[in-house]
Amino acid sequence: MRLGDRLGQVRTRPGRARQLRDEDELSCREIAAALGTEGQRPKRGEHWHPETVRRMLANTTDRPPTLRKRSA
Numbered sequence: 001m002r003l004g005d006r007l008g009q010v011r012t013r014p015g016r017a018r019q020l021r022d023e024d025e026l027s028c029r030e031i032a033a034a035l036g037t038e039g040q041r042p043k044r045g046e047h048w049h050p051e052t053v054r055r056m057l058a059n060t061t062d063r064p065p066t067l068r069k070r071s072a
Helices: 003-007 013-024 028-037 050-058
Strands: none
Touching: 013 028, 013 050, 028 050
């Protein structure tokens, strides 16, 4: 069992961002700051940008765009 599971915390970055948006009603800028404060790092780069958070929240599949199935 992972530490996040034992503590009842959301382990994924998108999941935590959604939790902050839904429960605390934070803006993308505030979510970016909160993720950085919690020690969660983005996949690339050193700190979170509000636009990255906005795109992550808009992605409903939790998969990168390159891995989604294309419609014919």
